[in-house]
Amino acid sequence: MKSIRHSAIIAAILCGTTAYADVTAQQVWDNWTDQMAVYGQGFTTGGEDMSGGTLTVSDVKIEMSDEEASIVAALGDIALTENGDGTVNITMGTSYPITVDLTPEYGDPATVNVTVSQSDMVLKVSGVPDAMIYDVTADSYGMRVDSIEGGQSMDVEVVDLAIAMLDLSGTYSVSQDTLTHIAYAFNVGALDIDAHFNEIDGGGVIKANGDIADLAMFANIVTPIDMDFDAEMPPFVDGLAMEGGYSFGETAYSFDFDVADDAGSGAATIEGGGLEFSIDVDGAAYRGESRGIDVSLSIPNEIPFPLQASLAKYGFEFLIPLSQGEDGPRDARLAFNLTDFAISETLWNIVDPAEFMPRDPLTVALAVDAQVTPFFDFLDPAQQEAAMMSDIPGEVKGVQITELTVRGAGAEIxxxxxxxxxxxxxxxxxxxxxxxxxxxxxxxxxNGLVDKLIQMGLIPEDQAMMPRMMLGMFATPVGDDMLTSTIEVNAEGHVLANGQRLR
Known part of the structure; x- marks a missing residue:
């Protein structure tokens, strides 16, 4: 549960305020303080002054901590200005420091000093007491690590470590009925990540960079009112539910290093992709995809040749029911794909210098759908012990193989x-x-693939006889090196291959 609480607090620190919004400046501020109290953290101010429709809160400082880390963000002065139309604009300094003190159970203590900076940020708050909306736009928003103190076991020093976002826009809202509903959606035109480290003793250099275009993020979170963030079990049975995800456009990563006795570089590009997830008392779902992936790697001291590979698409998906439900069997799904994975001619020539093997890209894809009936609500603490003790926690009603493809090197299944x-x-x-x-x-x-593997010396000819015999037992020839196979289980429990009974 700490991750949920800390995520909410960090969002508050980085955005200045991500709390409730109301039609007056004082209500905005009061609701923020109420929310920070819910998260179990604290803050201090130098005082409040209301003048001419503007509430100025001076020397705002937010603090959060646990057993191994503490964070202090000195936001400085915050001005909440009533616009006269039921909205409030929030302004703050163009930069403020964050100090992170790390006291890990294992390892040396360290202090990380970070500066958050922003340009032309506009924070506008609207809505009513029970349904507040928070809009933000900014030309730029960034964080930079200024220094890392302590950490005696570290063998590198930070020269540059920064994240910069350009062309931000987004909306954050909170409303309440019997539950608290939080929703946000943010778009970033470009995200840039830079890292530069120097080796302390050896004089080496390590650099890395990442650029992501058209980043879009969203989340919808429902929580019980006055939710206990320290509870051992997240209160899904009381209404906790989350969904979210992100999508991204053209992406490029690169790194290079030159340290004692070693050097290398690498780069990767991605055309785009995304990820989505959801979880509530009824089930969990997770899916992601990346498209147009190209990777190159050169580490001469470790690998005497450059590595290059490409992938048209990579994806995964799963859906799992976590409660008994009320309408019969529940849907489940597991799927993944690795589409058109190709390696460079250099690598092919190493494993197949005589070019026996067709150099087609490799594709592996599988999708399985199922209908299942759980016997328990697995996220209900009252049922978890019984579920763990049960030999059969549910029933499978049906399974469908909706996709199966294995293709490459001139063969396909x-x-x-x-x-x-x-x-x-x-x-x-x-x-x-x-x-x-x-x-x-x-x-x-x-069969042609097996012949080529024998020619390459990867399979002894006598060991290839068994796979060929198995194919002959379970498959029927329908053309030149073309086979089909039908595996059937009938109502009597007989197992048949192409009509021939095996069991």
Missing amino acids: TGDGAFTFDNTDLQTFDGFPRPEGQANFAINGV
């Missing part, structure tokens, strides 16, 4: 299938629910 499960019959398959259905496969070019 594709397939699909669907099975239902009789959970009342645990005898036919020795304690496993009896399946019924079939899976279909197409296998092309595999």
Whole structure:
């Protein structure tokens, strides 16, 4: 639960205020102080002064801490100005310091000094007491590490470590009914990350850079009112729910280093991608994708040749139900793909100098959907012990292979299938629910691939006989090095391959 609490507080520090908004300056400030109290942290001020529709809070300082770290942000003066139309503008200094004191259980204590800076930031607050909206725009917003003190075990010094964001815009809102609803969406035109370290004793240099375009982030969070951030179990049964994600456009990373007895460099570019997640008492979902990936790496002392690889797409997805639900079986899903993975000719020539192997890109993709019935609400503390003690925490009703592709080096395997499960019959398959259905496969070019592996000396010819025999048992020829296979389980529990009974 510390991660939830700390995320909320850090957001408050970095944005100056991400608390409730109201139609008057005093209400904005009062609601912020109330929210900081909920998070269990504190702040100090030099005083408050209301004059001409502007509330000035001087010498604002926010503090947060746990067993291994403490953070102090000295925001300076904050001015909350009533615009006369039910909105409030918030202004603050163009920069302020943050001090992080680290006292880890293992390792040396250290102090990190950070400066937050911003340009032309406009914070506008609107809404009503029960539904506040917070709008922000800025030409730039950044954080820079000024120094790291202590940390005697560190063998590098920080020359430059900074994050800069350009063309920011976003909205943050909070509303309450029986629960607290928090929503935000932020867009960043460009994000730049720079790092430069010097080796303290050896005189070496380490540099890294990252540039991300068109970054968009969003989140919707629902929490119980007066939520206990220190609770051992997040209160999902009381309404806690979260969803969020991000997307990004063209991205470029690079690094180079020259240290004692070693040197190297690398770079990567990505056309774009994104990630989304959600979790509540009913289930969890997570999916991500990256497109157009190119990577190059050169470390001559470790690898005597440069490495280059590309990937058209990489993605993953899972959906898992976490409660019994009320409408029968629940959907579940597991999927991933690695599409058109290609390596450079240099690498191919090392493993296949005679060019026996077709140099097609590699693709591996699998997607499996299922319908399941959990017997417990797994995020309910009252049911967790029973769930852990249960031999069977739920039932599988059906499984569908919606995608299966393995393609590369001149061969390809594709397939699909669907099975239902009789959970009342645990005898036919020795304690496993009896399946019924079939899976279909197409296998092309595999014998040719085996021949080429024999030519390359990677597989002895006598050891290739067994795989060929297995293919002959389970597959049917339909063309030149083209095979099909249908694996079926019927209602009697018989297992058949291409109509031939195996069980």
